[in-house]
Amino acid sequence: MGKLLALAIVGVLGALIGERLVAFRYRLCASREYKPKRLPNCHLIKGIETGSEDIDILPNGLAFISSGLKYPGLKSLAPDRRGEILLMDLKEDNPRPVELRISRGFDLASFNPHGISLYIGDDDTVYLYVVNHPHQKSTVELFKFVEDDNSLVHLKTIKHELLPSVNDIVALGPDSFYATNDHYFTELILVYLETFLGLTWTNVVYYSPKEVKEVASGFYSANGINISPDGKYVYVADVFGLSIHIFEKHENLSLTPLKVLPVDTVVDNISVDPNTGDLWLGCHPDAMKLISFDPENLPGSEVLRIQDILSEKPIVTQVYVDDGSIIQGSSVANVYDNQLLIGTVFHRAVRCEL
Ligand SMILES: *[C@@H]1O[C@H](CO)[C@@H](O)[C@H](O)[C@H]1NC(C)=O
Numbered sequence: 001m002g003k004l005l006a007l008a009i010v011g012v013l014g015a016l017i018g019e020r021l022v023a024f025r026y027r028l029c030a031s032r033e034y035k036p037k038r039l040p041n042c043h044l045i046k047g048i049e050t051g052s053e054d055i056d057i058l059p060n061g062l063a064f065i066s067s068g069l070k071y072p073g074l075k076s077l078a079p080d081r082r083g084e085i086l087l088m089d090l091k092e093d094n095p096r097p098v099e100l101r102i103s104r105g106f107d108l109a110s111f112n113p114h115g116i117s118l119y120i121g122d123d124d125t126v127y128l129y130v131v132n133h134p135h136q137k138s139t140v141e142l143f144k145f146v147e148d149d150n151s152l153v154h155l156k157t158i159k160h161e162l163l164p165s166v167n168d169i170v171a172l173g174p175d176s177f178y179a180t181n182d183h184y185f186t187e188l189i190l191v192y193l194e195t196f197l198g199l200t201w202t203n204v205v206y207y208s209p210k211e212v213k214e215v216a217s218g219f220y221s222a223n224g225i226n227i228s229p230d231g232k233y234v235y236v237a238d239v240f241g242l243s244i245h246i247f248e249k250h251e252n253l254s255l256t257p258l259k260v261l262p263v264d265t266v267v268d269n270i271s272v273d274p275n276t277g278d279l280w281l282g283c284h285p286d287a288m289k290l291i292s293f294d295p296e297n298l299p300g301s302e303v304l305r306i307q308d309i310l311s312e313k314p315i316v317t318q319v320y321v322d323d324g325s326i327i328q329g330s331s332v333a334n335v336y337d338n339q340l341l342i343g344t345v346f347h348r349a350v351r352c353e354l
């Protein structure tokens with residue numbers, strides 16, 4: 001009897017682990033077929049070689065790009081080089097990125113920029129929020145952009161106990177934002193364990209100097225976050241949930257879940273076309289390849305566009321797919337007029353004319 005019981009327990013445990021493994025594998029790789037899908041007018045951007053993790057663009061065509069992310073468990077092509085913020089003017093015929101100088105007093109040596117977000121103040125001051133991981137910690141840096149000499153003036157470093165492990169950020173004002181946050185684990189291996197166990201412990205936090213509060217929770221791994229052009233809706237990418245969560249944003253800054261749109265791919269960043277409200281997503285066709293980087297089996301890239309996301313039948317279009325032979329590990333896609341920029345976690349960046 002004892003033996004039978006033990007066998008039964010082993011069987012049940014085995015089945016449970018098997019089920020979790022299948023779910024885990026699904027979360028990392030989705031299930032679709034990926035055929036390369038190229039666009040006719042795409043070029044690698046010269047001068048971006050070690051990542052273009054996140055991109056945000058001003059209405060005047062100035063694109064800000066965070067480069068050089070070092071994150072536990074993810075590949076870096078320049079592990080000893082500090083990170084940087086690059087600027088590119090998309091109104092030029094042949095735009096070239098330049099590094100933005102950062103004001104003195106900021107610890108540049110440990111600069112490890114991740115998600116970024118721009119905000120234009122009432123007096124036209126341009127604020128840049130940067131999620132930073134100095135020494136693998138997590139802070140949010142607030143800068144003021146000075147266009148005259150392409151520099152960033154560091155205004156302050158934001159840390160808070162509700163922001164222990166920030167991933168991405170969307171600015172709401174000159175001193176407030178929503179951030180996605182993994183509030184338990186910073187080690188990637190533990191993040192995978194969390195995903196493996198099917199835990200949904202990551203959240204969205206609202207920050208202002210007066211108030212910091214959790215406004216949404218229950219994601220497998222909340223990653224990219226962005227806001228609709230009218231400021232009424234907030235979109236959160238659940239990377240390992242293979243979905244986009246849509247929230248209604250209230251005046252008191254709380255968020256009410258509206259719906260979840262499954263996208264069947266490992267979705268990283270969300271950008272929003274300010275003219276159309278379309279969502280552009282940088283996605284990973286196979287996150288396993290991104291994590292266990294193998295030069296013989298490169299991680300690919302995928303860009304999706306979502307139109308009419310609030311309607312009953314949003315239109316999801318696969319715009320670009322590459323098997324890694326051009327760009328590896330796309331983390332963000334951003335449009336400006338007829339241009340599409342595709343950024344990557346650690347690799348290069350592509351500019352396409354649509
Ligand atoms: C883009 O993706 C990275 C995570 O891989 C995230 O940290 C970054 O903040 C995202 N940016 C946007 C605009 O969603």
Ligand SMILES: *[C@@H]1O[C@H](CO)[C@@H](O)[C@H](O)[C@H]1NC(C)=O
Nearest residue numbers: 249250251252253254255256
């Ligand atoms: C915020 O506003 C919404 C909508 O009016 C309301 O349902 C919610 O209870 C409010 N939350 C707080 C914390 O006041």
